[in-house]
Amino acid sequence: MNIRLCYASKRNENSDDLLQDLRDILTEARDFNTQHCIYGVLYYADNAFFQCLEGEQAIVESLFEKIKTDARHLEVKHFGTDPIDQYTFKRWSMKYVQRNTNIETFFLNLGENSFNPGCLEPNSLNAFLEELLLAEQTTLPVAKKVGMVNRGVNPF
Numbered sequence: 001m002n003i004r005l006c007y008a009s010k011r012n013e014n015s016d017d018l019l020q021d022l023r024d025i026l027t028e029a030r031d032f033n034t035q036h037c038i039y040g041v042l043y044y045a046d047n048a049f050f051q052c053l054e055g056e057q058a059i060v061e062s063l064f065e066k067i068k069t070d071a072r073h074l075e076v077k078h079f080g081t082d083p084i085d086q087y088t089f090k091r092w093s094m095k096y097v098q099r100n101t102n103i104e105t106f107f108l109n110l111g112e113n114s115f116n117p118g119c120l121e122p123n124s125l126n127a128f129l130e131e132l133l134l135a136e137q138t139t140l141p142v143a144k145k146v147g148m149v150n151r152g153v154n155p156f
């Protein structure tokens, strides 16, 4: 059975290099997701993540167990898992959408003055997924994965 799983989380601010974290996450996501026929979207703004994962139930659920323990984010709020007949994000192993005015307006209309995915409810969640589907994909320049231990360390 294929499912869609959505969650929101807060960035771990102890992790000091946001851009590198985003690049690493997207590299890991695209490698794994391509190999396992997982599709989805990731949005980041205002220290918060929102991600939607689509794919075979067992694979998505075991990936989510791993993602939940990832130290780059905290306070993971799972919105639920729904069976799906077709994929919404089939074009993307992981579409990355960066801060965007339509999404800011969307949250303003929900009465939130910043991106606050934790406030989403079933109706607003579906409307938000529509916004993400319409949004442009952002390309972050691909950089070699650095990893926490090697950041800022001069080997000489």
Ligand SMILES: Cc1cc2nc3c(=O)[nH]c(=O)nc-3n(C[C@H](O)[C@H](O)[C@H](O)COP(=O)(O)O)c2cc1C
Residues within 6 Å of the ligand: 025, 028, 029, 030, 032, 033, 042, 049, 051, 053, 063, 066, 067, 068, 070, 072, 073, 094
């Ligand atoms: C917000 C966020 C989203 C992530 N999304 C994915 C994803 O879609 N696919 C994936 O394989 N890893 C994703 N990861 C990374 C995983 O948590 C994990 O680091 C990665 O799968 C490599 O794990 P491993 O080396 O222990 O196997 C994400 C991490 C974060 C913080």
